[in-house]
Amino acid sequence: MPKVDLSAIEETNRTGYPSPYDADVAGRWYRRLAPATGLTDFGASLVRLEPGAWSSQRHWHEGEDELMAMIEGEAVLVEDRGRTLLKPGDVVAWPKSVADGHHLINESAADCRFLVVGSKPAGQDCHYPDIDLIADGPTDDYLHKDRTPY
Amino acid sequence: MPKVDLSAIEETNRTGYPSPYDADVAGRWYRRLAPATGLTDFGASLVRLEPGAWSSQRHWHEGEDELMAMIEGEAVLVEDRGRTLLKPGDVVAWPKSVADGHHLINESAADCRFLVVGSKPAGQDCHYPDIDLIADGPTDDYLHKDRTPY
Numbered sequence: 001m002p003k004v005d006l007s008a009i010e011e012t013n014r015t016g017y018p019s020p021y022d023a024d025v026a027g028r029w030y031r032r033l034a035p036a037t038g039l040t041d042f043g044a045s046l047v048r049l050e051p052g053a054w055s056s057q058r059h060w061h062e063g064e065d066e067l068m069a070m071i072e073g074e075a076v077l078v079e080d081r082g083r084t085l086l087k088p089g090d091v092v093a094w095p096k097s098v099a100d101g102h103h104l105i106n107e108s109a110a111d112c113r114f115l116v117v118g119s120k121p122a123g124q125d126c127h128y129p130d131i132d133l134i135a136d137g138p139t140d141d142y143l144h145k146d147r148t149p150y
Numbered sequence: 151m152p153k154v155d156l157s158a159i160e161e162t163n164r165t166g167y168p169s170p171y172d173a174d175v176a177g178r179w180y181r182r183l184a185p186a187t188g189l190t191d192f193g194a195s196l197v198r199l200e201p202g203a204w205s206s207q208r209h210w211h212e213g214e215d216e217l218m219a220m221i222e223g224e225a226v227l228v229e230d231r232g233r234t235l236l237k238p239g240d241v242v243a244w245p246k247s248v249a250d251g252h253h254l255i256n257e258s259a260a261d262c263r264f265l266v267v268g269s270k271p272a273g274q275d276c277h278y279p280d281i282d283l284i285a286d287g288p289t290d291d292y293l294h295k296d297r298t299p300y
Contacts, residue, residue, distance in 0.1 A: 069219065
């Protein structure tokens, strides 16, 4: 297909977050675009947040750049730097290793949709400043901050 | 800034295309997002096409993946596979080395805006099937198809 047939790509709300951190992203629905389209140099997902849903737990990556663009609806970006309302056409870039956790919360009454792009997994940790969680770089496993398993 | 301050990034219609191939992209205005935001793993631009403008000459990359998402307005995707109207929320992926040239033409009466993401330059050629042009991988110079300079 010249245009990506989004209806042919599974929309899922799966998460590897251990309980209770999974509940916040139950209304995050995403389609992984790269495996479905043959892209291998970077990852990309089209994400739909239901009202109240979080895009993720607040996090930052040691080794991966991230970029998002809002396509439809609104969400609030939450960082140490503050809260920012994102509307269609707004773009946010998170260069790797900037130690300011981020996530989006849909505080509106309607779904929002955005594209997010990220580097290929770099084998470096992902940090979750608000909760007892770290994603181990080499294994991508979720661990307690003392690096014991859940 | 948590959100990218687009007004602080130069919007340009510069092109390295030799004449007369530059004329088709005179109404293509873009902001390069990666250098302005510190991203280094991939490139990204926010592009605005005026009515009649082309996103590029029709091309395909030997060594670079590309992905775009329409944010506002409409454009027609042109490939060997056919013509496809793109509207907000539509996504197109072009895996590297698929030898089907692509570009977008804004055939509407209003500007359109889209995000496009691409791999870091891979040092491999970019091919232009419709015209006497090739972008040399190692140098990124535009050459005649017989590889003589313009």
